[in-house]
Amino acid sequence: MSTLLINQPQYAWLKELGLREENEGVYNGSWGGRGEVITTYCPANNEPIARVRQASVADYEETVKKAREAWKIWADIPAPKRGEIVRQIGDALREKIQVLGSLVSLEMGKILVEGVGEVQEYVDICDYAVGLSRMIGGPILPSERSGHALIEQWNPVGLVGIITAFNFPVAVYGWNNAIAMICGNVCLWKGAPTTSLISVAVTKIIAKVLEDNKLPGAICSLTCGGADIGTAMAKDERVNLLSFTGSTQVGKQVGLMVQERFGRSLLELGGNxxxxxxxxxxxxxxxxxxxxxxxxxxxxxxxxxxxxxxxxxxxxxxxxxxxxxxxxxxxxxxxxxxxxxxxxxxxxxxxxxxxxxxxxxxxxxxxxxxxxxxxxxxxxxxxxxxxxxxxxxxxxxxxxxxxxxxxxxxxxxxxxxxxxxxxxxxxxxxxxxxxxxxxxxxxxxxxxxxxxxxxxxxxxxxxxGGAFGGEKHTGGGRESGSDAWKQYMRRSTCTINYSKDLPLAQGIKFQ
CATH class of the missing domain: 3.40.309.10 (Aldehyde Dehydrogenase; Chain A, domain 2)
Structure with missing residues (x-):
């Protein structure tokens, strides 16, 4: 008989989350994984819980391609309707809040009330994002020229990569995912290897909502893996924004790799x-x-x-x-x-x-x-x-x-x-x-x-409700509430001439 906790009667509840002895750690509309098989352990007794097959580099490449194809569909859906999908994700999380919170306790090691509270954070940010989906947008600004309108247009950046740490294996993904989704982005998640079961369980909940709505599952993709997958995300020009939560030491390396390709990074690093x-x-x-x-x-x-x-x-x-x-x-x-x-x-x-x-x-x-x-x-x-x-x-x-x-x-x-x-x-x-x-x-x-x-x-x-993040070596990123949604969008300043004249700005005459 296997010594895995998942096979012991007192942990039968793990199967309510769709988990089994060996779990596929890649999701891009279908489940797979051709990388290394790892075992995750319970910190309270160091006993093995279950196994996860991680992503290979080939899995990563396939997933990025599918995510970018899914974006073409997702970006065309009106923001309030995207908000409706996020609302359904929040409701699905509510239904599983106790059992998912128990998994956080088992695999990460935090106490049960904190594990459940972490799932509640994801639920809360889904609720917040639903309202935000009817509010995001830029101002109409006064133009100095007659017959002209000056507006700000906000559009999704595209593919948002999300690398999360072991200590908040649900909530930090939720902060990023819910806001990124209503902004019109698709997401690619790499959780900490030591909390891979949590990443798989959360993605299964989201995947069912997407599939029930006949939407591409690759809108919320998952590639469980180690530093090789994280490095690929940091260096990949197709990843328009990379949100990284982790140590200052690793975050500095991630920031440099992303900056080298003139990409965007959102860093949530150390605190003292x-x-x-x-x-x-x-x-x-x-x-x-x-x-x-x-x-x-x-x-x-x-x-x-x-x-x-x-x-x-x-x-x-x-x-x-x-x-x-x-x-x-x-x-x-x-x-x-x-x-x-x-x-x-x-x-x-x-x-x-x-x-x-x-x-x-x-x-x-x-x-x-x-x-x-x-x-x-x-x-x-x-x-x-x-x-x-x-x-x-x-x-x-x-x-x-x-x-x-x-x-x-x-x-x-x-x-x-x-x-x-x-x-x-x-x-x-x-x-x-x-x-x-x-x-x-x-x-x-x-x-x-x-x-x-x-x-x-x-x-x-x-x-x-407030923007979460810090300054200096904490990285400067902001997630969650307030105007953190702007991190997940690109801004265009648009001047529209609806007159029959062509006055130039600053009163310049060029004739």
Missing amino acids: NAIIAFEDADLSLVVPSALFAAVGTAGQRCTTARRLFIHESIHDEVVNRLKKAYAQIRVGNPWDPNVLYGPLHTKQAVSMFLGAVEEAKKEGGTVVYGGKVMDRPGNYVEPTIVTGLGHDASIAHTETFAPILYVFKFQNEEEVFAWNNEVKQGLSSSIFTKDLGRIFRWLGPKGSDCGIVNVNIPTSGAEI
């Missing part, structure tokens, strides 16, 4: 996010916010709080309260609804956690909570608090995808705003204060230089 608690902060907000931001998803969110700056007058009290809160975290299998803290995604992540803890000690830090690997199956580590480092310690300026929180004392607003901004990344940040002037200084040009600038809430847990 800070919470600042001033002397007037409401500690009943600070402590649970820091707890969720630092420990949620076992510290594996790009918006995870990795630095906590506490005013010297309240430092010791906050640290003591945090230690008590950490001690009450319920650890266990992530699919247990009572658990708040699950495993790291891979064994390699555990090694990186241990390395970061040792480096923090070498640089003068003191581990006041945690710092060890848990004695249990799977990739579990203790959520960790480190004090005593300098604000400029190299380890504190290094993003480690693990639940390590570096805590610092500060004396005044000017220095702590500067410390917030001194790291290379610029994703998320938050202050806790009741001072209205300080709040607006924080939001202003001399305040936080991040893309997400919060007040009295955690650094993580963004809503879909």
